Amino acid sequence: MNAVLPATLPAIPVPGSGAVEARFEPMTAERLDAVLAVEQRAYSHPWTRGNLRDSLAAGHMAQCLLAGDELLGYLIAMPGYREVHLLNITVAPPHQRQGWGRLMLDALVLWSRGLRADTLWLEVRASNVRAQQVYLRRGFSRVGLRKGYYPLRHGEREDAVVMSLPLEYA
Numbered sequence: 001m002n003a004v005l006p007a008t009l010p011a012i013p014v015p016g017s018g019a020v021e022a023r024f025e026p027m028t029a030e031r032l033d034a035v036l037a038v039e040q041r042a043y044s045h046p047w048t049r050g051n052l053r054d055s056l057a058a059g060h061m062a063q064c065l066l067a068g069d070e071l072l073g074y075l076i077a078m079p080g081y082r083e084v085h086l087l088n089i090t091v092a093p094p095h096q097r098q099g100w101g102r103l104m105l106d107a108l109v110l111w112s113r114g115l116r117a118d119t120l121w122l123e124v125r126a127s128n129v130r131a132q133q134v135y136l137r138r139g140f141s142r143v144g145l146r147k148g149y150y151p152l153r154h155g156e157r158e159d160a161v162v163m164s165l166p167l168e169y170a
Contacts, residue, residue, distance in 0.1 A: 026062065089105065136163075145161060
């Protein structure tokens, strides 16, 4: 189920890079070192190599967004019956606030529609207001709260905001 997102991307210039263009490619075991390095820079509680490996082994849709050989970001999603669950979407810290997260999210919506999914689901840390704003602007709604979902320091836990996007068809 690790299908490539919509036909890869058309030529998308990377800001400040001249002629380099962004493209999607499947996340592979060979790319896990680069993905893990971004994950560790981006989060206080990053996914582990085992988490990433397990997602690949489970056949989740896992895509890297690349510019040349540089990893701009990646996403991992799990399709289900008439729904898709976004498990991880990450933009490498040097490339944040440049629209890559929105671009990956839009590509995921297109991919989900291609599966004829009715709903796209995700959880986001309650403290991650910036990400919640991106999701709200994209049309997601807050639909619930998972108490103590995410780990924090010293054994503490943080709530997750559950969000969903109904996928409409013409």
